[in-house]
Amino acid sequence: xxxxxxxxxxxxxxxxxxxxxxxxxxxxxxxxxxxxxxxxxxxxxxxxxxxxxxxxxxxxxxxxxxxxxxxxxxxxxxxxxxxxxxxxxxxxxxxxxxxxxxxxxxxxxxxxxxxxxxxxxxxxxxxxxxxxxxxxxxxxxxxxxxxxxxxxxxxxxxxxxxxxxxxxxxxxxxxxxxxxxxxxxxxxxxxxxxxxxxxxxxxxxxxxxxxxxxxxxxxxxxxxxxxx
Ligand SMILES: [Zn+2]
Numbered sequence: 001x002x003x004x005x006x007x008x009x010x011x012x013x014x015x016x017x018x019x020x021x022x023x024x025x026x027x028x029x030x031x032x033x034x035x036x037x038x039x040x041x042x043x044x045x046x047x048x049x050x051x052x053x054x055x056x057x058x059x060x061x062x063x064x065x066x067x068x069x070x071x072x073x074x075x076x077x078x079x080x081x082x083x084x085x086x087x088x089x090x091x092x093x094x095x096x097x098x099x100x101x102x103x104x105x106x107x108x109x110x111x112x113x114x115x116x117x118x119x120x121x122x123x124x125x126x127x128x129x130x131x132x133x134x135x136x137x138x139x140x141x142x143x144x145x146x147x148x149x150x151x152x153x154x155x156x157x158x159x160x161x162x163x164x165x166x167x168x169x170x171x172x173x174x175x176x177x178x179x180x181x182x183x184x185x186x187x188x189x190x191x192x193x194x195x196x197x198x199x200x201x202x203x204x205x206x207x208x209x210x211x212x213x214x215x216x217x218x219x220x221x222x223x224x225x226x227x228x
Pocket of ligand 1: 063
């Protein structure tokens with residue numbers, strides 16, 4: 001009889017132990033910090049129609065010769081930008097790509113607050129979209145420093161960083177060998193947000209004299225580069 005009890009107790013012990021191990025594994029899995037989303041995109045991107053990106057709810061109506069419904073590096077990049085719901089901060093040396101401009105304008109229509117910072121030498125050249133953005137009411141500033149503002153990054157909703165070698169130009173997207181990293185890693189997003197804020201404040205035309213000259217009244221007026 002005692003032998004039977006021993007077998008039962010040992011059996012129950014084995015079952016309890018295995019259940020405990022299962023439970024411990026499940027708990028560890030749940031408590032383990034989730035890996036931040038990261039994606040790497042390479043360019044030049046394949047050419048594809050962008051209708052399904054800009055008008056996903058509409059039935060396909062475009063008759064262009066490009067492949068339709070195809071995912072490419074560029075469509076991935078556009079999707080990341082269009083995922084913005086609370087903010088978009090763009091800091092790029094050159095911004096002349098009309099599809100990227102279209103994406104930013106679409107966000108503007110949705111009421112997403114947008115800030116664009118670019119290099120002052122590039123802002124006014126032929127093809128630059130900075131004027132288009134400003135006319136649409138988007139706040140776009142030019143870096144006022146004496147050296148190039150050579151960054152190429154954007155932060156979506158203060159949580160998704162897009163950074164790499166890619167300028168926001170047609171040539172960079174369609175011709176050049178470029179790379180872009182998309183990440184939600186807070187250790188990377190945080191410093192970029194901080195740097196954007198620093199550059200944004202430093203590029204505020206209203207602050208310019210205060211930053212560079214203790215006697216602003218003695219300086220001639222410099223036309224504002226910040227519209228609206
Ligand atoms: Zn098409």
